[in-house]
Amino acid sequence: MTTAARHEGPGSRREAPDARAARRPGGRNGGRPPGEARGIGWLYVLPALLVYGGFLLWPLVRGAQFSLYHWDGLGTATWAGVSNYTSTWSDPALRGAFGHLLVLVVFYSVLPCCIAFVLVGAMSRTKIRGLAFFRTVLFLPQVIAMVAVAVAWRWVYSADGPVNTVLGGLHALGLPDWRRGWLGDFTFALPAVGVVGTWVGIGLALVLFLAGVQKIPRELYEAARIDGAGPVREFIAVTLPALRRELAVALTLTTIMAIRNFDLIYMATEGGPGNATKVPAYEVYNRTFNTGEVGLGCAIGVTLAVLAFAVTAGIGRLVEGRDA
């Protein structure tokens, strides 16, 4: 998201003060109609700032404050210092939850971006017909409420859902029986959740890269071809550098999706079986409302906010930093 902040739109050259204004006593008036007060800009921002400050920034500050106490939500709170934060890696269940988040980042972000990138690289040489249609369909998973997606995928993985039906058919052909309750399996529940993330992310990445590839001047490919580059060289020399921005945006958006993973886990597994699919986003809720560790819940929440911010800033920096 914030990568957009760094690019200046075409109206950013606001540097030509109008000559008459410059000659007026009092100098430039910063684009105000005559007779309007200096602080008028603040008045315009104020209503938005009040709601935003009161119901987003202030809760964030309060969350940071709560995170420094041990509190069960009912009685008196006791000072905890940073012990709630150290718990995030000393408590094995929480350490596991952050480990699961890492695994899910691979599924939600790395995998979709890699798959989409290779596919689009293969497609860069020809014009795509019906691009608008493909875009609409591929992007569909992004707009469906995650709770509805979770319900749909619970059916996909269910005892007589499509996955087990196909495996049952393979079993009938003589292969071993691979059918199982995927979301209830200690080994497979986390990857099963991850695949849902891959499914959501792949469309986003494909749409982004396809848009980017359409903008690469054809001459670059022709030049590469004249130089005798094969498809692989062409991909590395032309497509990859041209899609750097798109890749950064895709990685950022999908990683943030992995971090904000509450809805799917709550609806599909509730962190189970055991702790197999516990993730930090779920633990914020779980520790606050189920086990009465409000300070710890807030500490995990703050950690997630810091992570989300670092990912957004970091990936953007990484890409802007290297020159094409």
Added chain:
Amino acid sequence: MNPRGERVVNHAILAVFAVIAVFPMIGVVTQALRLPGLDLSSFETAWRDGHFATYLRNSLIVTTVTVVVAAVLSIMAGYALGAMRFRGAPALFLLFLAGLTIPTEAVVVPLYFDLRSMGLDNTYAGLILPQVAMSVAFGTFWMRAYFRSVPPSLLEAARIDGASSWTTLWRVLVPIGRPAILTMLLLTTMWTWNEFLLPLVIINSDEGLRTAPLGLSFFQGTHKTDYSLLMAGALIIAAPIVIVYVFLQRQFIAGMLSGAIKE
């Protein structure tokens, strides 16, 4: 490979992924309608036992109020930050920008306790205000980008005609900014409609105030594996956004990928 063969392969790849993208949805529709046969009994049961009429009404109220209020506030703030110069503007913009990355998970717990002590838990206001705050973070960022792209000569012309900044905003800039405003409205509508964690925590006892996604989670609690019923419920809550998306997909996609396009 010759270009013609390549084109066929490319379209085949895209077709495969398009099918993958919709196959769970096809499952939802076939299960909900009990195809092939078209039996609407699941819908009737879901609608009657699941109280989805109430949930949809709540979602509609919360989403409409959130989106309209957030849009007006965002347009005003974006106008000031994009088209005016005043002391502190850059810092203010950065403050709004920071809000783009704050996950709901980071604020939901303090919101719960503070709204409860203000008596705002289990109320529309308690659900709407935090979502206006989230929408305003994005909206201000989005509208500022639009107002920065307005040619300065247009502002000049309005000023020479003696228009106040207020008149210039609502009479000149908002009408020509319709595409940017529409995209903002669509995205904030989608995010508000689909929001789940906030209503789950804020609407914790009053069943009459549950929003559609929250309703679906409780519906799943009572019908654990009756997939035909669950799919009908999922379809009911997802359909409004999907229908709007199908008609206005261009704006949706442009908005969500806004960071990618270098002007």
